[in-house]
Amino acid sequence: MRLAEREWMVQTQLIGRDITDEAVINSMLIVPRHKYVLEDKQEYAYYGTALEIEAGQTISQPYIVALMAQALELKANDKVLEVGTGSGYSAAVLSRIALCIYTIERHDVLAHLAKERFQNQGYENVEVRIGDGTLGWTEKAPFDAILVTAGGPVIPESLIDQLAIGGRLVIPVGDKGDQKLLRVKKTVTRELIEENLGSVRFVPLIGTEGWSELN
Ligand code: SAM
Numbered sequence: 001m002r003l004a005e006r007e008w009m010v011q012t013q014l015i016g017r018d019i020t021d022e023a024v025i026n027s028m029l030i031v032p033r034h035k036y037v038l039e040d041k042q043e044y045a046y047y048g049t050a051l052e053i054e055a056g057q058t059i060s061q062p063y064i065v066a067l068m069a070q071a072l073e074l075k076a077n078d079k080v081l082e083v084g085t086g087s088g089y090s091a092a093v094l095s096r097i098a099l100c101i102y103t104i105e106r107h108d109v110l111a112h113l114a115k116e117r118f119q120n121q122g123y124e125n126v127e128v129r130i131g132d133g134t135l136g137w138t139e140k141a142p143f144d145a146i147l148v149t150a151g152g153p154v155i156p157e158s159l160i161d162q163l164a165i166g167g168r169l170v171i172p173v174g175d176k177g178d179q180k181l182l183r184v185k186k187t188v189t190r191e192l193i194e195e196n197l198g199s200v201r202f203v204p205l206i207g208t209e210g211w212s213e214l215n
Pocket residue numbers: 057058059060083084085086087088089090091104105106107110131132133134149150202203204205206207208210
């Protein structure tokens with residue numbers, strides 16, 4: 001369903017820009033983005049924009065989802081942590097590329113909806129947890145890749161600790177209005193190599209190692 005719209009999205013917004021990772025492109029051709037947005041927003045699901053979802057949150061624009069997924073340099077047997085499940089769309093995209101996805105959301109309404117969507121689509125390699133993702137998911141660590149889809153003031157130490165040797169962490173860092181999308185790689189000597197992938201604008205990462213809910 002809606003394959004033509006997904007093909008149009010991939011051609012114009014991903015391949016037409018700088019997305020070259022075939023696994024990412026194929027995954028975004030498969031995952032039905034319209035099933036991850038509010039019913040009255042479905043007609044815009046394949047446009048190049050972020051859209052409002054439940055709990056006052058957003059689903060990122062397709063290009064940003066692709067850019068982050070590509071930056072994670074995923075391999076088929078990777079174990080991935082996502083912080084900020086939101087609609088579940090980016091976890092669904094990652095689930096068609098990597099072995100298993102652990103995703104954490106602080107709003108229970110979003111976590112429940114996402115779980116339902118994964119079940120409906122038969123995406124059995126995604127596990128959802130309600131909680132503060134800035135602390136990671138200790139029982140499932142280490143992770144080959146970690147994606148944070150909300151903007152924090154700093155990179156949470158817990159996430160760096162839970163990143164495997166050779167692992168990649170992608171996270172927006174900056175103030176609440178705009179952030180730099182950072183990729184951090186952990187080398188065999190546990191050195192961290194940081195790259196700036198450009199300017200982005202995400203909802204705030206709220207939690208113990210993120211922003212406080214009050215400010
Ligand atoms: N990945 C999502 C998608 O595909 O729809 C986009 C998520 S939205 C831009 C960011 C999400 O991060 C929101 O749903 C927000 O509630 C969540 N969030 C913010 N701080 C969090 C935290 N500390 N732990 C878990 N989720 C958090």
